[in-house]
Amino acid sequence: MNAILSLIAVIGLVLIPLIGVKGANLHFLFGIVVPYIAIIVFLIGVISRVMKWGRVPVPFCIPTTCGQQQSLPWIKQSKLDNPSTTSGVVGRMLLEVLLFRSLFSNTKFELREGPKLSYGSTKWLWLGGLAFHWSFFIVLVRHIRLFTEPVPAFLKNVEALDGFLQVGIPGVLISGVVLLLAVTYLFLRRVFVPQVRYISLAADYFPLFLIMSIAITGILMRYFLRVDLVSIKTLTMGLVTFNTKIPEGISVIFYIHLLLVSTLIAYIPYSKIMHLGGVLLSPTRNLPNNSRMVRHVNPWNYPVEVHTYQEYEDEFRDKMKNAGLPVEKE
Amino acid sequence: MAKTPKPDELSKINYTPPQSAWMDTPAELKEGNWCYGAKPKNLETLHFPNPREWRVQDEDWKLPENWQEIVLQGMRERLDKYRSFKVFMDICVRCGACADKCHFFIGSGDPKNMPVLRAELLRSVYRGNFTTAGKILGKIAGARPLTLSVLKEWWYYFFQCTECRRCSVFCPYGIDTAEITMMGRELLNLLGLNTDWISGPAANCYMKGNHLGLEPHTIVGNLSYMLDDIETVTGIKIEPTFNRKGAEILFVTPSGDLFADPGTYTCMGYLMLFHELGLDYTWSTYASEGGNFGFFTSNELAKRLNTKIYAEARRLGVKWILGGECGHMWRVLNQYMDTWNGPADFLEVPKSPITGTVFENTKSTKMVHVAEFTADLIKNGKLKLDPKRNDNLKVTFHDSCNTARGMGLFEEPRYIINNVCNHFYEMDELTTREKTFCCGSGSGLNAGENMEIRMRGGLPRANAVKDVAEKYGVNMLANICAIDRAVLTASMDYWVPGVKVTGVHELVANAMIMKGEKERTTDLRGDPLPGMEGNE
Ligand code: SF4
Ligand code: SF4
Numbered sequence: 001m002n003a004i005l006s007l008i009a010v011i012g013l014v015l016i017p018l019i020g021v022k023g024a025n026l027h028f029l030f031g032i033v034v035p036y037i038a039i040i041v042f043l044i045g046v047i048s049r050v051m052k053w054g055r056v057p058v059p060f061c062i063p064t065t066c067g068q069q070q071s072l073p074w075i076k077q078s079k080l081d082n083p084s085t086t087s088g089v090v091g092r093m094l095l096e097v098l099l100f101r102s103l104f105s106n107t108k109f110e111l112r113e114g115p116k117l118s119y120g121s122t123k124w125l126w127l128g129g130l131a132f133h134w135s136f137f138i139v140l141v142r143h144i145r146l147f148t149e150p151v152p153a154f155l156k157n158v159e160a161l162d163g164f165l166q167v168g169i170p171g172v173l174i175s176g177v178v179l180l181l182a183v184t185y186l187f188l189r190r191v192f193v194p195q196v197r198y199i200s201l202a203a204d205y206f207p208l209f210l211i212m213s214i215a216i217t218g219i220l221m222r223y224f225l226r227v228d229l230v231s232i233k234t235l236t237m238g239l240v241t242f243n244t245k246i247p248e249g250i251s252v253i254f255y256i257h258l259l260l261v262s263t264l265i266a267y268i269p270y271s272k273i274m275h276l277g278g279v280l281l282s283p284t285r286n287l288p289n290n291s292r293m294v295r296h297v298n299p300w301n302y303p304v305e306v307h308t309y310q311e312y313e314d315e316f317r318d319k320m321k322n323a324g325l326p327v328e329k330e
Numbered sequence: 331m332a333k334t335p336k337p338d339e340l341s342k343i344n345y346t347p348p349q350s351a352w353m354d355t356p357a358e359l360k361e362g363n364w365c366y367g368a369k370p371k372n373l374e375t376l377h378f379p380n381p382r383e384w385r386v387q388d389e390d391w392k393l394p395e396n397w398q399e400i401v402l403q404g405m406r407e408r409l410d411k412y413r414s415f416k417v418f419m420d421i422c423v424r425c426g427a428c429a430d431k432c433h434f435f436i437g438s439g440d441p442k443n444m445p446v447l448r449a450e451l452l453r454s455v456y457r458g459n460f461t462t463a464g465k466i467l468g469k470i471a472g473a474r475p476l477t478l479s480v481l482k483e484w485w486y487y488f489f490q491c492t493e494c495r496r497c498s499v500f501c502p503y504g505i506d507t508a509e510i511t512m513m514g515r516e517l518l519n520l521l522g523l524n525t526d527w528i529s530g531p532a533a534n535c536y537m538k539g540n541h542l543g544l545e546p547h548t549i550v551g552n553l554s555y556m557l558d559d560i561e562t563v564t565g566i567k568i569e570p571t572f573n574r575k576g577a578e579i580l581f582v583t584p585s586g587d588l589f590a591d592p593g594t595y596t597c598m599g600y601l602m603l604f605h606e607l608g609l610d611y612t613w614s615t616y617a618s619e620g621g622n623f624g625f626f627t628s629n630e631l632a633k634r635l636n637t638k639i640y641a642e643a644r645r646l647g648v649k650w651i652l653g654g655e656c657g658h659m660w661r662v663l664n665q666y667m668d669t670w671n672g673p674a675d676f677l678e679v680p681k682s683p684i685t686g687t688v689f690e691n692t693k694s695t696k697m698v699h700v701a702e703f704t705a706d707l708i709k710n711g712k713l714k715l716d717p718k719r720n721d722n723l724k725v726t727f728h729d730s731c732n733t734a735r736g737m738g739l740f741e742e743p744r745y746i747i748n749n750v751c752n753h754f755y756e757m758d759e760l761t762t763r764e765k766t767f768c769c770g771s772g773s774g775l776n777a778g779e780n781m782e783i784r785m786r787g788g789l790p791r792a793n794a795v796k797d798v799a800e801k802y803g804v805n806m807l808a809n810i811c812a813i814d815r816a817v818l819t820a821s822m823d824y825w826v827p828g829v830k831v832t833g834v835h836e837l838v839a840n841a842m843i844m845k846g847e848k849e850r851t852t853d854l855r856g857d858p859l860p861g862m863e864g865n866e
Contacts, residue, residue: 001351005470053420056413059629062665062736064498064506066764069738071691071702074709075745081764082738084691096502103502106427107760109436109790115341117436117793119760125427129502196426198347198441199450201472203463204424270463275503278421283414284495284504289738292695295668300411304630305377306637307536309616309645315537316546323547325572325615 003191006205010213013263017255027246030255031235038262045269046277053281061296064284084290093286097279100130128189132182136211138162138175139218146236170222180215183208207273210264217257227251332362334781337825341789343439352447353454353474357483359386362782364486365525365775367391373522375533376631380522391482393521398476402459404520405513409460414509419456421503422446428497428507433767434490437786442487445497445507451483452514485523488514490783492772493626493658494731499764511773516628524627527777532623535635540585540619546572549615552588556598563856565848568605570613573646577612578683580643583654583700584621584812587833593815595854596655596833603704603835606844607684607712611652617642620659621812625666626774633670636662639697640671650680651697655833657772657811660699661736668695685710699733701742701810704838708749714843719853720751721860723806725837726798727756728791728818729766730811738764743810743834750841755802757794767791771817784817785824792818792825799829807831 020026067078083089095101103126107119141158145151163171187208190200221227231247232254238244268274280286287296313320313327320327334340348355370381382392394400409416424446430436434443441447450472457464457473464473474480491511498506518524531541538545544552550572557568571577583600587593604611617638624631643651653663668674677696680689687706689698707713727747733739740763747754761767770788798804807818807829815831822829840853851862 053417056416058413060669064495064735065738066499068740075741100502194347195429199424199446202470272423275421275423278417279503281417282504284498284506291665292692295672295694298669304634306634312616319547323550
């Protein structure tokens with residue numbers, strides 16, 4: 001149900017420019033206005049979201065420790081999994097953000113007669129997640145070509161690397177294909193793993209369909225439907241130089257792609273896709289386990305009601321004396 | 331009290347989620363899976379809201395008229411006070427990596443025991459009340475209103491989470507469902523919804539200094555029984571001191587070890603070790619609890635109980651504090667105490683009077699873990715040990731959740747065990763260290779009336795013990811936690827009969843050759859030492 005609703009939403013997004021551009025000639029709206037709005041919504045959203053998170057204090061030092069603590073000098077500390085210094089934390093975060101280290105250690109279990117539980121390592125989610133995020137990133141980097149003139153030299157290298165298979169004309173770029181495969185895997189997993197299906201919301205399917213459709217329209221444009229790259233670049237350059245114009249000859253598939261991308265961009269700050277910002281602020285990962293060495297200060301620490309020793313002694317003085325315990329007041 | 335099903339029945343677990351979506355499947359509060367509600371007198375002692383007689387199985391929980399408002403206001407406050415709470419409400423992508431990591435899910439198959447869904451129970455209400463999408467789109471956006479049935483579901487499942495943090499290890503964003511459970515329990519407590527097994531001990535801690543409610547003379551009395559036993563076994567008479575001003579070290583340990591087997595043997599281990607070292611230390615009857623049942627209730631109550639430790643250290647004028655074997659006590663000491671009640675600038679950086687080692691890693695809290703202390707002694711050759719005395723034991727070690735994932739105390743206890751025992755075997759590495767499985771009864775769930783869920787939650791740990799018991803003949807499960815000592819005993823009897831439970835310092839005391847001791851024929855439990863079987 002959640003999946004179907006999301007699919008309908010994305011199909012709707014595809015139809016809008018199809019009708020709007022083809023039928024109503026709203027090129028300016030879909031080529032210029034929508035992307036600008038998307039960017040503005042994105043910027044405001046991201047800034048306000050990060051500010052909302054950042055404003056909330058971190059009252060306690062609560063890293064999840066995944067290795068040996070720093071204690072006696074002859075005991076080897078696990079500096080990355082249980083960091084006690086800033087550099088350790090930076091290392092831990094880098095491994096987390098770039099290589100998904102926690103997911104790498106994923107396990108699965110099996111219950112057999114007996115009962116007998118056994119555990120094994122499972123790397124599919126890690127692999128799928130890594131492929132998805134990295135290919136997405138490379139696709140994004142490749143698109144810099146549309147917004148720069150002259151095109152920076154490093155992009156040539158990225159493209160050369162991306163197209164190292166050297167098949168097809170125009171040459172097949174791996175990243176786009178991997179992105180489509182990975183996002184499909186993530187979708188199928190959501191549908192076919194019963195537990196994951198059970199927890200999935202429309203908000204989980206929607207971005208998957210959205211990204212899937214972005215990848216598909218992108219691939220269609222590159223390999224199957226001839227699009228006028230020169231005009232597209234005129235439009236995109238116009239967007240970054242605030243010199244907006246709508247060149248002739250851009251086919252509707254581009255407008256569909258653009259609306260889908262704009263939707264994604266605007267959707268990011270208000271959705272779970274913000275996890276990319278959240279992981280950096282996650283107190284179980286971004287704090288060092290040094291709270292016995294350095295006092296962590298809680299800005300809202302307040303005095304509390306306590307039961308003092310004096311009250312305790314007042315209640316038990318006789319019993320204490322009888323048991324031979326020292327007391328403050330006779 | 332519900333009858334607990336037999337192990338073979340309990341281990342038939344169905345992992346297929348129900349047909350109906352989770353939001354359309356109201357929680358059924360099954361007996362054997364929940365604890366009795368807090369009694370009014372305990373809430374009154376603690377000055378907690380809404381003290382009243384109530385029963386979980388009743389329709390009417392006697393909530394205040396405006397209970398929804400209270401909860402939502404409480405949520406708003408906490409979203410502004412805890413970045414963890416706020417961020418964890420927002421960023422879960424429901425990837426499911428945490429789903430099968432919870433011992434309660436593995437043991438029950440109940441999808442709402444998947445950490446992600448446990449968190450969604452609260453997150454759905456967050457969306458419905460605090461996010462624009464949730465307010466407009468409602469259920470499509472995963473939002474739902476806070477109804478009585480939702481509240482009961484919270485109660486049921488936030489007291490089926492032992493705040494063990496195992497899920498947090500596997501989450502790519504470190505989302506810690508324990509943190510969400512803690513918030514959930516705080517919110518429930520605003521309405522007077524606690525379990526009696528937590529509020530009773532917390533009230534005891536508050537008034538009497540320890541969760542068992544041992545009064546000062548009883549503490550002295552209990553210890554003196556142990557001292558008699560020690561004398562019987564070793565011929566040595568020990569005279570510890572209590573509430574003594576001017577001692578160098580204050581020793582604080584969970585009170586469970588003063589009270590019941592097998593924790594008492596661990597306590598005897600401390601007494602013997604400190605005596606042998608001639609340590610200038612004192613017990614306190616006021617700060618006679620290291621454990622903190624407030625931590626299972628609310629941040630504020632945890633702080634109120636924890637205050638006693640520094641207050642007592644200050645009153646007695648000690649130089650530093652030594653802490654016994656306990657799980658959540660050490661998460662509190664490591665991650666909370668100094669923040670709440672520090673700075674402990676009236677204490678000195680702990681230095682072992684025996685080895686001269688300065689515990690640099692504790693230079694702010696001034697509180698050392700007894701396993702760190704003892705490992706240092708052994709490393710410096712300060713103890714005479716005869717591990718052969720433990721040769722009748724084949725030992726494995728259970729990492730407690732809190733010392734594992736809230737501290738990282740892995741090598742110290744292993745180093746000690748390897749020096750005092752000849753036969754030590756590790757369990758499956760996917761079930762130890764940071765991946766350790768909870769005993770199943772932590773965070774205040776060790777009551778009697780919820781035995782079914784305790785045994786379910788205990789299954790993964792027990793099953794890994796069973797594996798080494800079958801492979802290597804392991805017959806002793808060592809640990810460094812007082813709750814473990816109490817509850818793993820029950821879980822072993824249920825799942826792996828024949829395996830006993832011990833604290834690490836019991837093993838130390840058995841192996842330690844004391845000055846002037848008589849020839850020992852039994853261990854601390856009165857069982858014959860290896861080779862002494864005929865001497866009884
Ligand atoms: S692993 Fe983390 S992100 Fe994934 S479902 Fe669990 S809590 Fe959410
Ligand atoms: S903290 Fe432990 S008990 Fe709670 S949801 Fe996570 S794994 Fe389960």
